[in-house]
Amino acid sequence: MLGDIITPDLFASAFRMATPLALAAIGGTICERSGVVNIALEGIMLTGAFFGTAAVLATGNPWIGVLAAMAAGVAIASVHAFASINLRSDQVVSGTAINLLALGVTGFLMEFWYGHPGTTDPIAVLRPIFSFTSPGGGFFAEIWRWFNGIVLSHTPIVYITIIIAVLAQWALYRTRWGLRLRALGEHPRAVDTVGVNVYRGRWIAVLMSGALAGLAGANLTIEQVGSFTENMTNGRGFIALAANIFGRWTPAGSYLASLLFGFADALQIKLQVFRDVITVPPQFFLMLPYVLTVIVLAGVIGRAIAPAAVGQPYKKG
Amino acid sequence: MNSKMSKLLAVLLALMLVVAFVPACGGAEEPEEPTDEPAVEEPAEPVLKAAMVTDVGGLGDKSFNDLAYEGLKKAEAELNVEIKVLESKEITDYESNIDQLATAGYSPIFAVGFLMTDAIIKMAPEYSDVQFGGVDQFYEEPPANAVGLLFKEHEGSYLAGVVAGLATLDTFDDKLNGDNVIGFVGGMDVPLIKKFEAGFIAGAKSVNPDVKVISLYAGNFTDQAKGKELGLSLIEQKADVIYAAAGAVGLGTIQACQEKGALFIGVDADQYLTVPGSGDVMLTSMMKRVDVAVFDTIKSAVDGTFEGGTLKTYGLAEGGVDLAPFHDFEDAVPQAIKDAVEKARADIIGGTIEVPES
Numbered sequence A: 001m002l003g004d005i006i007t008p009d010l011f012a013s014a015f016r017m018a019t020p021l022a023l024a025a026i027g028g029t030i031c032e033r034s035g036v037v038n039i040a041l042e043g044i045m046l047t048g049a050f051f052g053t054a055a056v057l058a059t060g061n062p063w064i065g066v067l068a069a070m071a072a073g074v075a076i077a078s079v080h081a082f083a084s085i086n087l088r089s090d091q092v093v094s095g096t097a098i099n100l101l102a103l104g105v106t107g108f109l110m111e112f113w114y115g116h117p118g119t120t121d122p123i124a125v126l127r128p129i130f131s132f133t134s135p136g137g138g139f140f141a142e143i144w145r146w147f148n149g150i151v152l153s154h155t156p157i158v159y160i161t162i163i164i165a166v167l168a169q170w171a172l173y174r175t176r177w178g179l180r181l182r183a184l185g186e187h188p189r190a191v192d193t194v195g196v197n198v199y200r201g202r203w204i205a206v207l208m209s210g211a212l213a214g215l216a217g218a219n220l221t222i223e224q225v226g227s228f229t230e231n232m233t234n235g236r237g238f239i240a241l242a243a244n245i246f247g248r249w250t251p252a253g254s255y256l257a258s259l260l261f262g263f264a265d266a267l268q269i270k271l272q273v274f275r276d277v278i279t280v281p282p283q284f285f286l287m288l289p290y291v292l293t294v295i296v297l298a299g300v301i302g303r304a305i306a307p308a309a310v311g312q313p314y315k316k317g
Numbered sequence B: 001m002n003s004k005m006s007k008l009l010a011v012l013l014a015l016m017l018v019v020a021f022v023p024a025c026g027g028a029e030e031p032e033e034p035t036d037e038p039a040v041e042e043p044a045e046p047v048l049k050a051a052m053v054t055d056v057g058g059l060g061d062k063s064f065n066d067l068a069y070e071g072l073k074k075a076e077a078e079l080n081v082e083i084k085v086l087e088s089k090e091i092t093d094y095e096s097n098i099d100q101l102a103t104a105g106y107s108p109i110f111a112v113g114f115l116m117t118d119a120i121i122k123m124a125p126e127y128s129d130v131q132f133g134g135v136d137q138f139y140e141e142p143p144a145n146a147v148g149l150l151f152k153e154h155e156g157s158y159l160a161g162v163v164a165g166l167a168t169l170d171t172f173d174d175k176l177n178g179d180n181v182i183g184f185v186g187g188m189d190v191p192l193i194k195k196f197e198a199g200f201i202a203g204a205k206s207v208n209p210d211v212k213v214i215s216l217y218a219g220n221f222t223d224q225a226k227g228k229e230l231g232l233s234l235i236e237q238k239a240d241v242i243y244a245a246a247g248a249v250g251l252g253t254i255q256a257c258q259e260k261g262a263l264f265i266g267v268d269a270d271q272y273l274t275v276p277g278s279g280d281v282m283l284t285s286m287m288k289r290v291d292v293a294v295f296d297t298i299k300s301a302v303d304g305t306f307e308g309g310t311l312k313t314y315g316l317a318e319g320g321v322d323l324a325p326f327h328d329f330e331d332a333v334p335q336a337i338k339d340a341v342e343k344a345r346a347d348i349i350g351g352t353i354e355v356p357e358s
Helices: A010-033 A041-059 A061-087 A089-113 A141-152 A156-174 A176-184 A188-194 A199-223 A236-246 A250-274 A282-298 B004-023 B066-077 B092-101 B112-125 B151-169 B193-208 B224-236 B249-260 B290-303 B335-350
Strands: B049-053 B082-085 B109-111 B132-135 B146-153 B181-186 B214-219 B239-245 B262-267 B282-288 B310-314 B322-323
Touching: A010 A041, A010 A141, A010 A176, A010 A188, A010 A199, A010 A236, A010 A250, A010 B214, A010 B224, A010 B239, A041 A061, A041 A089, A041 A199, A041 A236, A061 A089, A061 A199, A089 B310, A141 A156, A156 A176, A156 A250, A176 A188, A188 A199, A199 A236, A199 B224, A236 A250, A236 A282, A250 A282, A250 B214, A250 B224, B049 B066, B049 B092, B066 B082, B066 B109, B066 B290, B082 B092, B092 B109, B092 B112, B109 B112, B109 B290, B112 B132, B132 B290, B151 B193, B151 B239, B151 B262, B151 B282, B151 B322, B151 B335, B181 B193, B181 B224, B181 B249, B193 B214, B193 B239, B193 B335, B214 B224, B224 B239, B224 B249, B239 B282, B249 B262, B290 B310, B310 B335
Parallel strands: B049 B082, B049 B109, B109 B132, B132 B146, B146 B310, B181 B214, B181 B239, B239 B262, B262 B282
Antiparallel strands: B282 B322
């Protein structure tokens, strides 16, 4: 039975489920490191998913859909950026408003463009890059089966996410841009004094988070499901927030935390198969991301400290 | 102007704002729905106004809510009834949606979904001259102006189980593997969905006692991506026929079946017709004729025979549940399976077989 639970597909599924979370979480990391709270990841993801699907339905090309999703994410994130940075409004309120806006706009446009609510027609999807078979038996074939299943069976955006996580981690901690970004979130006054434009730095960070969350939406619809359903993100944006916090506001941490949450979700499904032998209520796994985040925030296991100036609007001069 | 005048003006403006918002609030966005259909012949005033409140899945789920809407549209066409739909986006919308419809003079009002049972129990007495229909709603003591419309999903699911149990042993399609495993995907782990599961398992075991049935639950009726993961998991466990009773979640499971090669049994509507492009995996569907129940209830209201305070149950005998045609698999499915379904149907209607509900 353990052999039925621990399969290559369990880990492959973990990567699949982690990808949208990780993209949104890394976007959240970048945004919050610059000092802007981004509760709107859920709404941006949904918007990206919708416009990505719409673009594929219009052009038939999934990659154009991916680009459209990122563009839509940037567009709606700019609303949050303008409200939070230029108008200095409460960032949590602005983020929440975008979540509601996204839900409404996507539902409305679906009705308006396609004539019916609910689910769009199926679209052209992005297939896994490699497709090797797993031939024969024997020791090496088994190793190959595992390697193929876990590493080689994924769609493009899954790999892109890993690359983004590595790049972002490097950029944040090893480049001048990254140093300035982190400084914006800790002590914007100091950065301003040196002559760096605080507003522009934060704008760029928010727009980047928009692009990443939009890409997460594209992954969800163009790679995983193949159509758009109203509210299909189903709270993933909020789990991404938890992943960001649990990952201590670093891109690598966000990715690993998302992987953990994705693994828990995949495990929950597998365990359900053996419900008569192991009884763990699925709700336990549904609450796991949030419980872990609270534990980390409370400082019971390590401590996660937010950037010092996060959530505080900056006024120049 | 002096400060007293400006204060008065401010209060007046605020009042105007409040008044302007009152019609707009309560209930979530309304879909652009067929009240703008050009009335082909609407000679006289509509006989009455009927409405429905959807569950959080909303219209476009290709099954449950859409079917109820079909019943409403049929009433509009054949009985000259004015109809309206309000979609609930959140559970908190239920009561305000019902409220809005009742105040606007709609009767009967259908609350589509068991999650709204408490809302109806609470609101029916408040609007005692409005008629309510509760789809899938079981009342301990039905309110005098409400009728609970229940279905014997377990009976229809039994037939689905018979098909699945025999199909997995057969090889009439290359998606059927040699293992004796079938799968069930449920939405929420509640008694209603348990009926689907129990009937399915009983039907399968009646024709294939050694079959292994794996049941997985998504925890909601909307997460399509989850549905696909559940489907992939079942197929990995060698299930080659999967039955989903999970609303929009099942749409993701159809994807998994198409990607990895398994057959699918749909639910509520004839999903061969409602889900485009699914014909290559859609073996059949367990139809729950919500549209029939809704239409009949509206007709009873029109005829003045509305039976408030009762529960009406629609089973195989009443044509309330049944299997959809095999469509693309009509020629492939062996006669033995079709015969087994007929026999099971006759036995259930005749009372020889009693299908478990849990």
